[in-house]
Amino acid sequence: MPELILILIRSVTAFLLLLLLTRIMGKRQISQLTFFDYVVGITIGSIAATMSVDQNVKIANGLVSLTIWGLFPIALAYLGLKSITFSKITDGKAVVIIRNGEILEKNMKKNFLTINELMMLLREQGTFKVSDVEMAVLETNGKLSVMLKTKEQPVTPHSLGLSIEEEHGPTILIMDGQILNRSLKQLGYSKGWLLGEVQKQGASSFNEVFFAQMDSKGNVYVDLYEEEGKQQVVEEKPLIAATLKKAQADLENYALQTENSEAKQMYSEQAINLQKMLDKISPYLK
DSSP, X not given: OOHHHHHHHHXXXXXXXXXXXXXXXXXXXXXXXXXXXXXXXXXXXXXXXXXXXXXXXXXXXXXXXXXXXXXXXXXHHHHHHHOHHHHHHHHOOOEEEEETTEEOHHHHXXXXXXXXXXXXXXXXXXXXXXXXXXXXXXXXXXXXXEEEOGGGSOOOTTTTTOOOOOOOOOEEEEETTEEOHHHHHHHTOOHHHHHHHHXXXXXXXXXXXXXXXXOTTSOEEEEESSGGGOOOOBOHHHHHHHHHHHHHHHHHXXXXXXXXXXXXXXXXXXXXXXXXXXXHHGGGOO
């Protein structure tokens, strides 16, 4: 068999097995890359590369080696789920580097962490002063988790005792010109309604829309293929609120302008009723 064809077959085989092992190992291998995971990843890549180009290595031997190195971390991860002690042995444990605003030099030396490295990790978390830190923990993946002192923490509506309307995740309605019918059905809207929304923002048909998304407040964002035709996002709820307020103001004006006592009373009553309704639904129209 020609050498190039053999390399092609070996490379494709190694690639497919790597893809399978990656899917089996899951996202943890990337998102929580400990030192052990780092070593395993390098070793697996080295074995796959050697198997692809080194004809002195039998394909069967390479596949067996890849399978062992791929499944062994999975077995260790499973044992780590069953035993905290075993997990500490394989992955190590998090170490407190700063406590109560004071640097723990002994823990830094144990982890071979210098002051410059500590300051770099703090800056990556948006903290430039050690005095602002209540606690800092060096995680098993080498990242630094920082908890600021209470007075240095950012202000939130909850800390101020303010009640705000809950906002949920947005929903994608159109992606690359294709309508996501399942998402549209879950929201309870029709294609006719969606067409009206995209037309408000400069599109004549769905084919002109690259991306469309609706947030939990009912506002629809539309991104067109042609940037020249793009318009600003139409915020439906504030528009409804403004329309109702205008109607309430018009009723009050009609009551002042008319000389008919019955009409004056009717306009005044309806203005009051509409104002009460606005007071109730205003928090939901922001």
